[in-house]
Amino acid sequence: MNKNSTLTPFRFRNVSDKLLLTNEIGKFSFYSDDLMSRFYDDELSSGEIDSLKQQSIIVEDSEQWKLLSLLRNTRNATKSDSEKLSYLMVIPTLRCDLSCSYCQVSRAPINAKGFDWSEDNLEMFDGFIKSNGSNGMKIEFQGGEPTLRIDLLERIIEISESYFTDLEFVICTNLVTISDDLRKLLEKSNLVISTSIDGPESTMTANRTEDTSVSKAVIENVKWVIDNYGHSKLSALPTIATDQIDHPEKVIDYYRSLGFRSIFLRPVNYQGFARKSYKELSQQIESWQKFWLQAMNHILKISKDDYFEEFYLGTLVRSIFADRASGFVDYASPANYASHYCVIDHDGTIFPTDESRMLSRTRQIDLSIGNLEKGLDREIISRLNFNAIHHTNEDCLHCAYLPYCGIDIIDDLSRYERFDISKTTSWHCQKHIFLFDFIFEKVANWDVEWLKLFNSWIHRSQNTSDALQIFK
Ligand code: SF4
Numbered sequence: 001m002n003k004n005s006t007l008t009p010f011r012f013r014n015v016s017d018k019l020l021l022t023n024e025i026g027k028f029s030f031y032s033d034d035l036m037s038r039f040y041d042d043e044l045s046s047g048e049i050d051s052l053k054q055q056s057i058i059v060e061d062s063e064q065w066k067l068l069s070l071l072r073n074t075r076n077a078t079k080s081d082s083e084k085l086s087y088l089m090v091i092p093t094l095r096c097d098l099s100c101s102y103c104q105v106s107r108a109p110i111n112a113k114g115f116d117w118s119e120d121n122l123e124m125f126d127g128f129i130k131s132n133g134s135n136g137m138k139i140e141f142q143g144g145e146p147t148l149r150i151d152l153l154e155r156i157i158e159i160s161e162s163y164f165t166d167l168e169f170v171i172c173t174n175l176v177t178i179s180d181d182l183r184k185l186l187e188k189s190n191l192v193i194s195t196s197i198d199g200p201e202s203t204m205t206a207n208r209t210e211d212t213s214v215s216k217a218v219i220e221n222v223k224w225v226i227d228n229y230g231h232s233k234l235s236a237l238p239t240i241a242t243d244q245i246d247h248p249e250k251v252i253d254y255y256r257s258l259g260f261r262s263i264f265l266r267p268v269n270y271q272g273f274a275r276k277s278y279k280e281l282s283q284q285i286e287s288w289q290k291f292w293l294q295a296m297n298h299i300l301k302i303s304k305d306d307y308f309e310e311f312y313l314g315t316l317v318r319s320i321f322a323d324r325a326s327g328f329v330d331y332a333s334p335a336n337y338a339s340h341y342c343v344i345d346h347d348g349t350i351f352p353t354d355e356s357r358m359l360s361r362t363r364q365i366d367l368s369i370g371n372l373e374k375g376l377d378r379e380i381i382s383r384l385n386f387n388a389i390h391h392t393n394e395d396c397l398h399c400a401y402l403p404y405c406g407i408d409i410i411d412d413l414s415r416y417e418r419f420d421i422s423k424t425t426s427w428h429c430q431k432h433i434f435l436f437d438f439i440f441e442k443v444a445n446w447d448v449e450w451l452k453l454f455n456s457w458i459h460r461s462q463n464t465s466d467a468l469q470i471f472k
Helices: 035-040 046-054 065-078 119-132 146-163 180-186 201-209 212-229 248-257 274-283 285-302 311-321 354-361 378-386 409-416 427-444 448-459
Strands: 005-007 010-015 018-023 028-032 058-060 087-090 138-141 168-172 191-196 234-237 341-344 349-351
Touching: 010 427, 018 035, 018 427, 028 046, 028 427, 046 058, 119 146, 138 146, 146 168, 146 180, 180 191, 191 212, 201 212, 212 234, 248 285, 285 427, 285 448, 311 427, 311 448, 341 354, 349 354, 354 409, 409 427, 427 448
Parallel strands: 087 138, 087 341, 138 168, 168 191, 191 234
Antiparallel strands: 005 058, 010 018, 018 028, 341 349
16 A cells, blocks of 8 residues: 555455455445455555555545545435434324234223323324424324224324325224224325234234134235235235244245235344243344245245345345435434434323333333423433444444444343443344345355345346346
């Protein structure tokens, strides 16, 4: 390296038999695995020096603009673009007509009193959304079962639309029943529904409904929505529990039989009330990885004839190679809690994420950041945010995957009751290292079959050109 040049921060990791180097903003390249020793002995080849210059790791004095460009991109990647909410989750009621075995938030019995939004909450919501909402935002109704209070949903929609245009609403419902009022609401073009389908009727009965006739009704209602409005009206999520962990093909094939082209494979979440009965399973990262690899190989086979995506891996692939932000609050750094996302509970308490609501309900830790009456508590939010940045964490700081990764201190709190643990021992880190290694091994080995699949996910279409330059 000549004296008239600067070295910018970079990180490295062995992937297959190569050395992966990433720069500060995630520009990557592969080198031979003895690069670092030759780097310090000043024995790099001219080709290697050129490649390091291309990554802006070596910057010539005559190319100072590269430093400014790096600085600007780093700043853009870490700053929050707006103080206004772009996503709001609302819990109009905690009551539910089901009692799923891993219900994470507990739920209140269907006839319980005091678990619905009050008239006062509605009035205060008016002021809250007026000052914190934004045009184009998404409002998601969670529960409990939000369709038990369609009247509240209608009022919240009406209030929000009186201040903002171009809103999108999502009702997360168990789809046990579709009432006439829900049918009417479904006519709204800016309203979609999201539901949980763990697999065929037998799985639904074991995991959720405990009643075959209810499982049948749910599946019939799913088909009714698809038949009447198409797949764009409905998204579905499975939760993978004990019975399914050895058979990923079953749930994937079931989703395909319903016409879905994507699946989001999630293990039971080690949070809230779920941890009581599924504690072991949710901590067994190895069995999850085995399940996941089996699932991916099945998806690879499917993709020879049809488009099919695993949503989370697809999100990572797009964010690495196409530079698209994920939108997950637990997959960002800084997490910027409450700057673009928050959750309003059934009693008007505000939380930074849904997971933090669960931790508070189980009395593990109070992570509330305000309420509808008093608004957001900026002091608590900044204390949370101070710790929710991986760029200053001693493990992440040296990790080649830092530019693509996030931080999840709420998951750490849930599993380990503190977040000042070594990140490399955490579930969040082990999961992401595993996924990033999976992706970069395919690139390092130039595994064309997988790269074509990643390419289809980036373009969200099977009919893409076979040009794989995006992975170079
Ligand atoms: S959490 Fe793990 S994978 Fe992510 S940046 Fe930190 S060390 Fe790397």
